[in-house]
Amino acid sequence: MLTINETLSNMTTTAILMKGGQFVPILQKLAVSREDFHRVSLRLLEAVHPGDVLFLSILGWAAVPLFALFFRWIGNHKLTFHESYLYQFADHISQAAKIALLVYIANCCIVILNSLGFIFSHVTELSQGITKILYIAWGAQRLSVFKRYILGRAVSRKPDKLGRAFLVDRLADGIIYVVTGLFLLDILDVQMGVGVSSIFAFGSAGTLVVGLASRDVAAMFVSGLTLSTSDRIQEGDNIRFGDGTSGRIESIGWMQTTIRGYDELIEVVPNSELGMQRVKNISRVTKCQVKQTLRIRYEDVDKIPQLEEDILAEIKEACPEAITDGSRPFRALWADYKDDHLALMVDTHYEIPPIGQKYWENRQRVMQAIQRAVKKNDVQFVTSVKLKCIS
Structure with a gap:
């Protein structure tokens, strides 16, 4: 009769053999013979176009330097190359080409694995989905950066409009993120019927609770909007509020403002407490x-x-x-x-x-x-x- 230790030892050995039965076929497929190497090479030659790879590589790593040379060759500029629209254009092209090259390499890996006997019929669809997600997320991020660049140029000509530019910047970011999220949900085929139904079925009691709980949040949001658009204060200003709060504005959020006191202590104040106060902007x-x-x-x-x-x-x-x-x-x-x-x-x-x-x-x-x-x-x-x- 087997003891407990012998039984456990046999179970462990069986588990290892079962795992080995799963891994050995994979390792056998990865053992590339000369015929496999020849077959993989032919498949890669069919799938890869050297001209495309060369073109994407040039765009990815040579676009910005080439445009910089062109910018210096034109000459007589008030702005530096990195402050110009030409740099923004070249940088966008460079990043798009690098992402395309990354997707190209991923597709080559799939071709190699398929040639070795790995069946990934669903991976192709996943690769296409990931490609779309990467490009949409990158496009949203670059659109946000370019929008901020345009606003920065506008504010440099009219510094008194900084508060409004700050508001436009945040609202535009919100719109970009919402639209991007909708596109991503469409790509991922997310079914929202149950979630939306449960939200609408929350009932009048839940609506009352949410309304009462969100009253203070709404007040802070409106106050933050007022602070951002009034041009009274900006991030980096040294201020003194009517209640005695003073220091340097570190950040102005939708709900709260962060102030660094002259004693280096950080104070986070709800915008609803600051919106109606008198303020002395010492920095101006x-x-x-x-x-x-x-x-x-x-x-x-x-x-x-x-x-x-x-x-x-x-x-x-x-x-x-x-x-x-x-x-x-x-x-x-x-x-x-x-x-x-x-x-x-x-x-x-x-x-x-x-x-x-x-x-x-x-x-x-x-x-x-x-x-x-x-x-x-x-x-x-x-x-x-x-x-x-x-x-």
Whole structure:
């Protein structure tokens, strides 16, 4: 009587032999004899046209360089070759030829396998379907790229239309993807009757639930649409919203906006919260203000007129970007009496955006200029000291 181990060993041996019975015929077919090689060669010569392969290879790898040479030969262009319509045309031809060559190679592999005795009657139909899918997907992707190129050229001439171009870009992408999906479904012969029927049979209760659940989604979508078309903000802008949210716009989606704060923390905010807020777009400001209030002792009241002149002179010398033509305030004035000090206001403006390293370096030069003027006039500031009574 066989033990359990012997039984398992026999079962394993039987399974290996069964698998071997499946693989051995395949390996035998792959063992190519001289006659098989001759037969495969004849079939390939019948199926392959060297002229087609050469033509596709030239288009795939030489089209862009040849068009580039032609572009340079014409000369007198405001754009580079990669920015021109000619490059877009050459690049599309090159990629289409490479895909055609890939399909050609796949068909050659099928011819070889059929010549060796492998029967793939259904693979031919699958190959044709895959070919159509590849070309349709590639065509959709290239259409999206070319559309974005056209919009980029249009925006370069009218930068104020960037928000609308962004909206057109997204809507066009949506249309391209939907049409592409319909074509792919048609190729794959997907039967949608049951799925569609089940959706329409969802009933009034389900419709109510979906309607309530999608209300917030619709609000975010509409707000995202408003942000995209209003030209108030763009990706890359430094902004400050009315609720205090500030930072750099990383991306504006249909439903939410991603903001990178100045502390490098990423904040994702629903568009419904941003759509109706006031916004300050710092990136579109070309000038900045540096305003300070100095606390001067009452004992130095007679020194204030000279101090004001020296502050403005020091700032003008240290900051060449200062606006001193009268179009913006450039002043240092005694502003108010306080209980323990005199308030001296320094209000100056500069041809510098209010963000970035240059702004902060200029601000530091202003502080240093004020300090030099204060030291020159032997004026002292008043500092508030809170006394704590100990009982």
